[in-house]
Amino acid sequence: MSNSRRNFFKQVAAIGAGVAITKPAKATEEFPGYPDSYGILHDTSLCVGCRSCEAACNEVNQLPPPEKPFDDKSVLDKKRRTDDKAYTVVNRYKDRDGEKKPVYRKIQCNHCFEPACASACFVGAFTKTPLGPVIYDPSICVGCRYCIVACPFNVPAFEYDEPLHPRVMKCTMCYPRLLEGKLPGCVKACPVGALTFGKRKDLLSIARERIRKHPDRYIDHIYGEHEMGGTNWLYITGTPFEEVDLRMDLGVTPAPEFTYSALSAVPMVVGLWPVLLTGVYAINKRNQKMAKKEEEEAVLAAIDKTRKEEQAKTETALERAKKEQQKAIDIAVKKALEETSRSKDKEENE
Amino acid sequence: MTTLTNRIEHKSIFTIQNIISGIILLVGLVLTFLRFTRGLGTVSNLSNNQPWGFWIGFDLLTGVALAAGGYVTGAAVYIFGNEKYHSAVRPAVLTGFLGYAMVVFALLYDVGRPWRLPYPFFVSQGVTSVMFEVGACVALYLTVLFLEISPVGLEWLGLKKTRNLAVKLTVLLTILGVILSTLHQSSLGALFLIAPSKLHPLWYSNYLPVFFFISSITAGLSMVIFEGSLSQRAYGEKMDAKHLKEKDDVALGFGKAAAIVLFGYFAIKVVGIAAGNHWNLLFTPYGLWFQVEMIGFVMLPCFLYSIGVRDKNLKLIKFAAGLTVFGIVLNRLNISLIAFNYRLPLSERYFPHWMEIGISVFIVTIGISVYRFIVTKMPVFYEHPEFEDLH
Structure with a gap:
């Protein structure tokens, strides 16, 4: 009986240890992304800057018509970013020497594995879906715009001109279309194959294959494979990434980890502060009490002392008075005796 | 005429x-x-x-820091047992309460759909967000401050029983206030932890929450001194003998504490630079600006406070308090506006619209008007004759 029980405990301990060993600490664990999630590979070496993707995006998302038509190339003269009227924009980057053709790069939400926006949202309005897209729910959004502050890629935009019902606007990777089995609008519209849609793991193989086959055409790096913990949108390019505004200094740490340690301090403060503060309060209260008690005792002692002194004084005074009285009596008696004897003498003489 | x-x-x-x-x-x-x-x-x-501008940088971040006098004074008197600062508690808690009320009021303008502000608590909880913590703590702390200041109104209304009940809660509320303040003062700094790629490395640090918390203590101490000198000028005739007598003690005591905490704050800011190894940035344009903040508005007031306390020079102490308060404003604006998005070209940088500042001035004016109403009508600077010995 006791033996089997000991064995049972041993087993439980072993399982516990096993769990402890196989489960790494939160901070070092990397979320590898949903296994079968989709992604899009953008190959800037193929992009011709025709803005078909922008037009398609505008159409499928029913966004307001643009100021200048989508075939107007003069828009490319100025660097743009995504806003509430455009989920995606293409920018033109001229090569430094000006000999080579210009490079175009498309901007939109990169659909992070562990999105900064979702981590920052205090109502959980952003969801990373297992299919890959990061989607937004305007029905609970308060409009605090912390998601826009948090996004390392400067993607989400706000409807600043909407007075009462502003939404955060960003690419959904055409989530509704994916659910219907359709391609994202931009991918479908791309006439040159600069955008490839597929399972993210397949896209990684395709990208590696292209880099392997044309080492002269590509930089040996797939942007988004690890950046900010990994994104579902991937980029390969022949131009240094920094030159097409893809920051290389973002690191591979997923955004939620930046606030992880600060948030984990909260329960410690909640747990320890009451103990500490109540302790300090109690100590000071006691000190005050002791000080008061000492003061009272001192006062009592002082009163006692003066009373005793008084008493002693009165006693000595009484004694002196008594003595003096006695003296007076003695003198009086003596006088009386003398007088009586004198009168007796007188009587006898008469 | x-x-x-x-x-x-x-x-x-x-x-x-x-x-x-x-x-x-x-x-x-x-x-x-x-x-x-x-x-x-x-x-x-x-x-x-730049989705966050003057309202977040000034009204929220600065407002909350400058309203720290409530918890700092409460803690000094009720927890650390410095009874001699008792007369400073009510003005400080009142300023704290109105400060937080103004913060929430400003948020009604800033967020897109203000009527949804209770959503994070009642509809959908985004607990991974630092903002959730800020929101929860500010909401709770506003309630705590309301209860803390309620005896003022209850004495004015003559509701003796309710007032005595509220006073009994003082120590509990003070402790709660310190906990909640520790949490949200620090998490206002933690808000920016998620954007290391946007905030200048001299201001970005993993210690941001600690920096915000410690500097809120200096802000609270300095605001009590600073505001005390203003209110003495404006409402001197309202103050009772006890208040007037303790006034200088408060300035000396809080000035001493502020000198010490400012010194500690300077030290941990240096630790922040060392931890990030950003020494090389100190002499870039941003670095010089950083030095202006650190030397001009942390080290200098620390030094002036020390001298003021040593020489019992109240004028100098008040000046140091003003300098510290200005330094807090500068620090919060640096983090939210000036050193934020430091990589963007100047043409894309943010400068507040006059209407943004107009709305902030509007909100502060409402706050000051309510303050004036309360201190002229209710027992803030003096003890209510009927409640004098009931502390």
Whole structure:
């Protein structure tokens, strides 16, 4: 009986240890992304800057018509970013020497594995879906715009001109279309194959294959494979990434980890502060009490002392008075005796 | 001429102060109308690159820091047992309460759909967000401050029983207040932890929450001194003998504490630079600006406080308090506006729209008006004769 029980405990301990060993600490664990999630590979070496993707995006998302038509190339003269009227924009980057053709790069939400926006949202309005897209729910959004502050890629935009019902606007990777089995609008519209849609793991193989086959055409790096913990949108390019505004200094740490340690301090403060503060309060209260008690005792002692002194004084005074009285009596008696004897003498003489 | 002097003698409501307040309030109402009919785009320069502007940088971040006097004074008197600062508690808690009320009021303009502000608590909880913690703590702390200041109103109304009940809660509320303040003062700094790629490395640090918490203590101490000198000038005749007698003690004691905490704050800021190994950035343009903040508004007031306390020079202490308060404003604006998005070209950088500042001035004016009403009508600077010995 006791033996089997000991064995049972041993087993439980072993399982516990096993769990402890196989489960790494939160901070070092990397979320590898949903296994079968989709992604899009953008190959800037193929992009011709025709803005078909922008037009398609505008159409499928029913966004307001643009100021200048989508075939107007003069828009490319100025660097743009995504806003509430455009989920995606293409920018033109001229090569430094000006000999080579210009490079175009498309901007939109990169659909992070562990999105900064979702981590920052205090109502959980952003969801990373297992299919890959990061989607937004305007029905609970308060409009605090912390998601826009948090996004390392400067993607989400706000409807600043909407007075009462502003939404955060960003690419959904055409989530509704994916659910219907359709391609994202931009991918479908791309006439040159600069955008490839597929399972993210397949896209990684395709990208590696292209880099392997044309080492002269590509930089040996797939942007988004690890950046900010990994994104579902991937980029390969022949131009240094920094030159097409893809920051290389973002690191591979997923955004939620930046606030992880600060948030984990909260329960410690909640747990320890009451103990500490109540302790300090109690100590000071006691000190005050002791000080008061000492003061009272001192006062009592002082009163006692003066009373005793008084008493002693009165006693000595009484004694002196008594003595003096006695003296007076003695003198009086003596006088009386003398007088009586004198009168007796007188009587006898008469 | 005679009619004018007569008017002043009769304490007409058309004093210069009231006329200016009236104009500000009127303009504020127009701006409020614009904000809720035309949207944030009309009244602000907020953009997709700079989604948080003057309202977050000044009204929220600075406002919360400068309202720290409530918890700092409460802790000094009730927890650390410095009874001699007792008369400073009510003005400090009142300022704290009104400060937080103004913060929440400003948020009603800033967030897109203000009526949804209770959503994070009652509809959908985004507990991974630092903002959730800020929201929860600010909401709870506003309640705590309301309860802490309630005896003032209850004494005014003569509700003895309720007032005595509220006073009994003092220590509990003070402890709660310190916990909640520790949490949200620090998490206001933690808000920016998520954006290391946007905030200049001299201001970005993993210690941001600690920096914000410690600097809120210096802000609280300095605000009590600073505000004390202002209120003495304006409401000196309201103050009772005890308040006037303790006033200088408060300035000396809080000045001493502020000197020590500022020194500690300077030290941990240096630790922050060392931990990030950003020494090489100290002599870039941003670095020089960082040094202005650190030396001019942390080290200098620390030094002036020390001298002021040693020489019992109240004027110098008050000056140091003003300098520290200004330093807090500068620090919060640096982190949220000036050193934020430091990589963007100047043409895309943010500068507040006059209407944004107008709305902030409007909100502060409302706060000051309520403060004036309360301190002239209720027992803040003096003890209510019926409640004198009931502390």
